[in-house]
Amino acid sequence: MQDFSGRTAVITGGASGIGLGMARSFAARGMQLVLADLDDALLKAAESEFSRGGYLRSCAKSVMCQNSKTSSDWRT
DSSP, X not given: OOOOTTOEEEEETTXXXXXXXXXXXXXXXXXXXXXXXXOHHHHHHHHHHHHHTTOEEEEEEOOXXXXXXXXXXXXX
């Protein structure tokens, strides 16, 4: 298996579901983590979990961006 220790994984949606599962898997392989998520409460729980192991490098709340134009607004 490839050695991932010391590398950094950036995971959006890292506080729940598949993103959290990937974060746990990467941490188990010795990777540092940068997590982003929309849910503050879940993000804080993930931050606590990974900080204890020394795996968390950074944690940030994601911001949803929405383009105000719809496909009918664009001209080709």
